[in-house]
Each structure stands twice: as C-alpha cells, then as structure tokens.
Amino acid sequence: MYEVSRELLYxxxxxxxxxxxxxxxxxxxxxxxxxxxxLGIFLLLLALAMDSLxxxxxxxxxxxxxxCGAPNETDRDxxxxxxxxxxxxxxx
Numbered sequence: 001m002y003e004v005s006r007e008l009l010y011x012x013x014x015x016x017x018x019x020x021x022x023x024x025x026x027x028x029x030x031x032x033x034x035x036x037x038x039l040g041i042f043l044l045l046l047a048l049a050m051d052s053l054x055x056x057x058x059x060x061x062x063x064x065x066x067x068c069g070a071p072n073e074t075d076r077d078x079x080x081x082x083x084x085x086x087x088x089x090x091x092x
Contacts, residue, residue, distance in 0.1 A: 010049070018046075 021042060028035030062071040063086055070081035079086055 014049070 025035060025039050025042060028038055061074045063074050063076075064071055065079040065082060065084055066087050067084040068079060068082040070079055072080055072086060076086060078084065
C-alpha cells in the first residue's frame with residue numbers, strides 16, 4: 001500500500017474543500033449575519049487543523065515501574081502509583 005504523508009493529504013483534500021467552503025462563506029456573508037458566525041467557526045477549525053500539523057507526534061518519555069508496571073515520568077525517583085523506587089538507566 002502506498003503511504004501518503006499527512007501534509008500531502010491535507011493539500012490534496014484540503015485545498016478543494018477550502019475553496020468550496022470559502023465560496024459558501026462569501027455567499028452567506030452577502031446575505032445575512034449568520035455568515036459571520038459560520039466564518040468564525042470555519043477560521044477556528046482551520047486554526048485547529050494547522051495546529052495539528054505542527055504538533056509533535058512523539059509521546060513524552062516514560063519509564064515503567066518494575067513493581068507495578070505503572071508509567072512514570074523519567075525525572076521521578078519513586079513510582080506515583082505504588083511509591084516503589086524506580087530503576088533508572090544512565091544515558092551516557
């Protein structure tokens with residue numbers, strides 16, 4: 001199967017959708033004030049989509065407790081769930 005990057009997919013699908021939605025918003029703005037509400041919602045959704053492009057896809061680093069298996073931040077010395085001492089691995 002072909003793997004398409006998220007940016008390319010947004011460009012292929014998003015540009016025609018933006019053109020159609022933009023045209024509809026211009027028509028709505030010409031006729032009534034509901035168009036301004038629709039424009040605000042559209043701009044909010046557009047900002048959220050652009051923010052998702054810039055978001056990191058990697059989860060934060062975690063270390064699992066050797067006693068209970070609960071995930072903990074790497075900077076902790078003791079488990080947040082069972083209070084056992086966490087085994088840390090030196091990264092040198």
